[in-house]
Amino acid sequence: MASSSESNTRPIRLADIAKAAGVSHGTASNVFSRPEIVREEVRERVKAAAEAMGYAGPDPKGRLLRAGKVNAIGVATTEPLSYFFDDPFARAMMAGISEACDATGAGIALVSAGNQEKLAWNIQSALVDGFILFCIEGGSRLVELTRERKLPFVALELGFDDDTVSAIGVDNVAGARLAAQHLAELGHRRFAVLALPFADGSTGLVSPEKVRTALYTGTRDRLVGYFEAFSRCGVDTAGIPVYETENDEASTRAGLETIFASAEPPTAILAMSDRIAMVAIEWLAARGMAVPGDVSVVGFDGVPDAALCDPPLTTVAQPIAEIGRRAARTILDFDGTVRRETLGVELVVRASSGPPPKTA
Incomplete structure (x- = not known):
């Protein structure tokens, strides 16, 4: 027989409720999981016993795990949790993922961490049926941890060099060609590139060697x-400055300061994300430079915000929401x-690109 101290510290179990209510374990279980098949009188007696003993009901995690499926997807990244809300690309992607989950009634768990230890714990403890991985490149640890869970996962990037990894992405080379060709056909000959990261934790002007050894193949x-x-x-591409940003406002502004300090600044900027491009448009406007009258700007991604900026952004549009739906x-x-x-991708021409100024 359990001692009084044990009974005071041991969690209340469903068997205890069944005994207190004078019903079988199966009947008590049905009160919480299938109440419609239990007589009202019995339901009330079991619920009264549960309330008196402070029992809130069976742990849903145990029931889901016994069933072998929890009907939820983990969306994982090595970025801080704010990435899902601050980055326009991530927001558009999450809209597609959410649409697919809504259609089946599935849930979503956001999994992120600022350091590897927390990331390991978050991946291992996430109650999900599988993972969608953001920022796959440079995050081999994310892949390792996900594989350890022995759950299905899909990467939102084709650059990860492992044919055993499911991945959904776009042809970055073809998309970038469309953007550059568009500006060249408008007559531009002085360009600058505001790039996404080539490696972790670095910004600044990029050397050819860094391009060759890039960790992030999507950027390359x-x-x-x-x-x-x-x-x-x-x-002559050797004369085109390439500035590596962290896809944020601070590093993009630093890049623009560097690029426009040149004696012959560019008349056209190729930004590797719409987020970078929209920061560039704001920076140029604040300094009295017209877009596209003085400088044309072309982005990459096709986020909804790009159509709303002033002027609306010319961009290489990915089917972001469709990628999210397929991943889910x-x-x-x-x-x-x-x-x-x-x-596939497409060039969406809007008002941020035009011919170079006649004085250029």
């Missing part, structure tokens, strides 16, 4: 696409198959 591929188009138009369905309908999909 976009630069390759820009330079391929320029070379075809006879533009890859987890929700997982059949053991590894899938690697490349979706």
Whole structure:
């Protein structure tokens, strides 16, 4: 027989409620999981016993785990949790993921961490059926931790060099070619590139060596696409400054300060994200430079915010929401198959790009 101290510290179990109410364990369980099949008189007696003993009901985690499926997707990143709310690309992606989850009644768990120890714990403890991985490149630890869970996962980037990893992304080289060709055909010959990270924790002007050894192949591929188009138009790419940002306002502004300190500043800026491009437009306007009258700006992503800035942004549009929907369905309908999909992009021409100034 349990001692009084044990009974005071031991959690109240469903069996205790059944005994107190004078019903079987199965009947008590049905009161909480299938109340419609239990007589009202019995339901009330069991609920009264539960309330008196401070019992809130069976732990839903245990029931879900016994069923083998929790009907939820984990969306994981090595970025801080604020990334999901601050970054326009992440917000658009989450809209697509949410749409697919809403269609099946599935839930979403956001998994992120500012350091590796917390990331490991968050991945291991997430109650989900699988993971969608943001920022896959440079985050090999994220892949390792997800694999340890032995759950399906899909990366939102094709650059991860592992054919055993399901991935959904776009052709970054082809998209970048469209942007650069558009500006060259408008007559521009002085360009600058505001790049996404080539490696972790670094910003500044980028050397050819850093491009060759880039950790983030998506960044490298976009630069390759820009330079391929320029070379075809006879533009000397060696003279084009490439400034590595952290895809945020501070590093983008620092890059613009550096680029426009040149004796011959660019008449056109290629930004590797719409977020960078919109910061650039604000920076130029604050200094009295007209877009596109003095400087044209072209982004990459096609986030909804891009159509609303002043002027509306010319950009290479990815099918962001569709990528999110497909990623979610890859987890929700997982059949053991590894899938690697490349979706198309398109150049959306708006008011932020035009011919170079006549004095250039």
